[in-house]
Amino acid sequence: MTPPADSPSVPSNVVPPAPGSSRTIIVKEYDFFKVVQDYLERASRTLDLADFVRAILSQPKNELIINFPVKMDNGEVRLFKGYRVQHNNLLGPFKGGMRYHPSVTLDDVKALAAMMTWKCALMRVPFGGGKGGIKFDPHSVTKNELQKITRRFTHALGENIGPEYDIPAPDVGTNSQTMAWMMDTYSNMVGAANKQSVKGVVTGKPVASGGTLGRAKATGQGAVFCVIEWAKEKGFELEGSTMTVQGFGNVGSHLAVILSRLGVSTIAVGDHTGYLLNPEGFNAHKLQDWVETHGSIAGYPGGKAITREEFFKTKADIFAPCALENQIGETEAKNLDCKVIVEGANGPTNPAGERILLERGIDIIPDVLANSGGVTVSYYEWVQNKRSESWTEEEVDAKLEKAMTRAYREVADFARQHKVDRRIGAYGLALQRIEAVYKEREIFP
């Protein structure tokens, strides 16, 4: 259902549907790809990165747009627009999520694909960067239609994905079920003899279908390891502290649940349906179950409805944006009353907002670092698929903790040495690693 135009949860760039139409128009006024290119530019200057490396990384290698038809439950044929952007595969196969959302655009997917390249290099994961998606609202179709859309898109992608070439994963609007359908479709395209060897074509699968334990919570868990490191660095006591969370899907809900075990209480939450406050702290587990059953936080009995503005003004120690890009602009940055922002989402802070946050001395654990637990555990899943192994959740968690802690400290040291903020530090470190390989391999022919 489309929220009413005057709903506090509706961003200003959303135009309500015309009378008689169910289509919501989202007017783009934010160039996410340009923002990522600017960060690349700034980090390259700081590092004196070779011009040819900066030039190559400033654009994706391949951009795919696929318009494909699907017969809906009522017999009508609807045309969908799907994207797959392959940014860079110097360090390994293209890797990145598939997003189902009405606001998906080619430029956003390009931005997200580039960020995957930096993330994998930063985490020393032998993958490159990719991203994809379909422009539609997955809440507006039936489960049967969702399956048909996913399978048709996977089929249309054909050999443009593959376990050694380009490996999708879940993102906004997709989940382990989506990945099971993608894997099954792909495995039916490669012939009976290869069915078993292509499980690694996607990650984030259900465990019984070849997924890994610990993947569902991995992005939230990785962000928690960053928060723990930040708290150690600052001498901050997590037990008894407070947090607000925007986006209570995969990333946000796991982050809240895991931090609640460390005594961090989530006092305000928000999603595409609105915002809720509970000064006593939500039961993160119960709220996660509610969202799983009902699809959003709407109607959850344990909180008072507040506006988006009130949400951003709520005083808490930690703010975790875990929804979409471009959520913290100038206004939000001025209103936020917190010590640290842990970017579970990709690109939640826009450059104007970031400038204000930095001036105000609010710490930012940047997306490229904070949410890289997802791709790191995706790599563990891919390795297990290759070796026909199943690791325990403890093994996965221990490896992830080591990887996140190391990356957090490396970014902190790099930023200190180069006198830059941590976002540029994270970009810089990743770019330096990519540059080293380009300098060794040089350009073909």
Ligand code: NAD
């Ligand atoms: P999800 O679909 O599970 O959850 C998205 C959440 O954002 C939902 O609660 C939704 O209601 C909320 N949301 C959507 N539009 C909103 C709006 N306009 N205002 C407020 N809330 C809104 O997706 P997810 O996988 O949790 O991804 C969230 C973010 O984390 C994205 O930026 C994604 O790219 C990033 N991320 C995800 C992973 C992963 O493993 N899933 C890994 C790295 C980064």
